[in-house]
Amino acid sequence: MRQAFHGHGASRGAALGHARVRLPHALDVAEEHIEADAVESELARLHAAIQAVRGEMHALRERLHGALAHEVGEFLDLHTLLLDDPELLQGLDRLIRSGRFSADYALRLQRDRIAGVFEAMDDPYFRSRIDDIDQVIGRIHAALHRRDAGMQGIAGEILVAETVAPAELVQLQAQGVLAIVTTAGSPLSHSAILARSLHLPMVIGAAGALQRVNDGDVLAVDGSSGLVVMEPNAADLRAHHQRVRVHARERKQLNRLRREPSRTLDGVDIKLYANAESREDVAEAHAQGAAGVGLYRTEFLFLQRAELPDEDEQFRAYRDVVLGMTGRTVTIRTLDLGADKADRTGLALRDEPNPALGLRGVRLSLARDGLLETQLRALLRASGYGPLRILLPMISSREEVREVRTKLDSVARDLRHEGHEIATHVPLGAMIEVPAAAIALSGFIGAVDFLSVGTNDLVQYLLAADRNNDALGDLYTPLHPAVLRLLRDVIRLANARGKPIAVCGEMAGDPMFAPLLLALGLNEFSLHPATLLEVRRKIRACDLAALKARAPALLRARDRAAILQWMDDCG
Numbered sequence: 001m002r003q004a005f006h007g008h009g010a011s012r013g014a015a016l017g018h019a020r021v022r023l024p025h026a027l028d029v030a031e032e033h034i035e036a037d038a039v040e041s042e043l044a045r046l047h048a049a050i051q052a053v054r055g056e057m058h059a060l061r062e063r064l065h066g067a068l069a070h071e072v073g074e075f076l077d078l079h080t081l082l083l084d085d086p087e088l089l090q091g092l093d094r095l096i097r098s099g100r101f102s103a104d105y106a107l108r109l110q111r112d113r114i115a116g117v118f119e120a121m122d123d124p125y126f127r128s129r130i131d132d133i134d135q136v137i138g139r140i141h142a143a144l145h146r147r148d149a150g151m152q153g154i155a156g157e158i159l160v161a162e163t164v165a166p167a168e169l170v171q172l173q174a175q176g177v178l179a180i181v182t183t184a185g186s187p188l189s190h191s192a193i194l195a196r197s198l199h200l201p202m203v204i205g206a207a208g209a210l211q212r213v214n215d216g217d218v219l220a221v222d223g224s225s226g227l228v229v230m231e232p233n234a235a236d237l238r239a240h241h242q243r244v245r246v247h248a249r250e251r252k253q254l255n256r257l258r259r260e261p262s263r264t265l266d267g268v269d270i271k272l273y274a275n276a277e278s279r280e281d282v283a284e285a286h287a288q289g290a291a292g293v294g295l296y297r298t299e300f301l302f303l304q305r306a307e308l309p310d311e312d313e314q315f316r317a318y319r320d321v322v323l324g325m326t327g328r329t330v331t332i333r334t335l336d337l338g339a340d341k342a343d344r345t346g347l348a349l350r351d352e353p354n355p356a357l358g359l360r361g362v363r364l365s366l367a368r369d370g371l372l373e374t375q376l377r378a379l380l381r382a383s384g385y386g387p388l389r390i391l392l393p394m395i396s397s398r399e400e401v402r403e404v405r406t407k408l409d410s411v412a413r414d415l416r417h418e419g420h421e422i423a424t425h426v427p428l429g430a431m432i433e434v435p436a437a438a439i440a441l442s443g444f445i446g447a448v449d450f451l452s453v454g455t456n457d458l459v460q461y462l463l464a465a466d467r468n469n470d471a472l473g474d475l476y477t478p479l480h481p482a483v484l485r486l487l488r489d490v491i492r493l494a495n496a497r498g499k500p501i502a503v504c505g506e507m508a509g510d511p512m513f514a515p516l517l518l519a520l521g522l523n524e525f526s527l528h529p530a531t532l533l534e535v536r537r538k539i540r541a542c543d544l545a546a547l548k549a550r551a552p553a554l555l556r557a558r559d560r561a562a563i564l565q566w567m568d569d570c571g
């Protein structure tokens with residue numbers, strides 16, 4: 001019987017196909033004992049399963065590159081850590097050896113024990129990690145029964161689940177899943193962001209779908225409006241086919257925008273730069289007609305390896321980005337390790353009590369002998385090949401900018417002395433992501449050449465809401481009056497002082513935020529190339545003067561609902 005579910009459209013695109021339902025993970029295994037002489041073979045079965053999961057995760061990581069390697073890699077690292085956790089492994093062995101439990105039941109006992117510890121913690125971050133434990137244990141359980149935890153045979157089907165982890169999303173896409181429908185989660189979650197960059201249709205928060213939909217039911221999914229129809233009737237099918245036609249036409253039209261300017265209806269050119277962290281991203285940025293690279297994340301060079309890249313290796317990487325953009329400006333951010341960007345080089349501290357507030361970004365670069373100098377040397381050498389700007393992460397004070405500036409000048413003198421060809425002026429900019437930097441900007445704006453607002457971190461620090469904690473749901477959002485007012489102040493000051501300013505957080509890559517950012521006076525965006533054309537299309541439909549006239553109403557908004565209303569009114 002026809003039934004409709006309404007969720008949030010998290011990633012555009014329409015899909016029609018059979019449902020594959022995955023009920024929330026519950027290891028519903030009854031208590032099961034084994035004979036004494038079966039202990040060794042049960043242990044061997046378990047160890048083989050764990051080994052198979054390690055192999056699966058390794059293979060998954062090998063398939064990742066570019067932004068995916070960074071975004072999904074974090075989750076894979078966490079899952080690998082959990083998989084190698086001695087307490088988990090020894091606990092399982094103990095339960096099988098001494099308790100004579102089957103491997104399945106031992107897994108269930110260990111899952112419940114670890115989840116119990118996490119559930120009892122006050123810290124919502126740890127509570128939210130139970131999902132990761134379930135995924136790791138679920139993978140081992142699937143491997144014990146030689147099933148693929150990534151749901152084999154899902155090609156051409158639509159997954160209906162409570163949530164889907166980012167790492168899984170990549171695997172599901174590789175397996176040919178048509179679309180994803182979840183009953184929980186937020187459109188700003190990592191998985192939603194990832195689905196958008198993978199162009200995989202996704203609806204989030206389709207309440208009731210798990211209770212009503214069964215394997216094999218036919219679903220029509222609209223990733224734009226968030227509508228999911230089970231057993232669609234003739235009218236639904238017509239609507240679906242119409243959506244597919246519209247979507248195909250839109251893609252075609254979008255592709256035509258590659259060579260068009262990002263110009264508002266009233267003729268103002270807006271610069272759309274790309275965020276990148278790999279050769280592939282740079283090539284895509286170039287192909288989509290980005291004005292340049294607005295944020296090149298150099299962490300990519302330092303992650304997933306034990307030894308530091310030396311000056312020459314860094315130089316070659318930065319030079320290739322500059323060459324790849326054929327004369328368009330390239331903005332390279334100095335190392336932003338620490339907090340959620342964990343490394344294996346031993347540079348970042350391991351056990352900080354509060355890593356997001358710890359030794360990260362420029363603080364780490366300044367604290368480690370020679371680290372910044374080596375990177376600045378490599379960057380300045382690359383500046384001999386085309387326009388390059390240097391961007392500093394996690395700036396919170398004037399002193400930090402000055403310290404880097406002094407080092408930059410001294411490194412430039414040395415390089416010239418050594419006979420290197422470097423640009424006469426390499427602009428130095430600061431990320432505005434720490435509220436203190438935003439508030440005290442007037443005190444150091446004179447010391448920088450440009451600014452880039454990292455809204456991902458700015459929002460987390462301003463609202464005291466961890467960006468990686470899905471349990472916080474709507475609390476982590478740019479749709480807060482404090483965020484908008486701070487953005488307005490920072491953009492206004494930069495514009496008044498003639499300093500170029502971009503927003504380079506996820507917010508800039510979501511077309512729905514474009515009118516709001518334009519109203520606040522922003523002229524430059526830096527975003528993942530996957531959504532660049534959609535943002536360009538949105539900008540081309542905006543009347544900048546009209547939006548600016550409505551900015552006071554936006555800034556008067558007292559809550560999220562009022563901001564959303566403003567966004568609705570302004571299209």
Ligand SMILES: C=C(OP(=O)(O)O)C(=O)O
Nearest residue numbers: 433454455456457504505
């Ligand atoms: C772009 C940003 O930096 P990160 O690489 O930490 O997401 C940001 O914080 O908005």
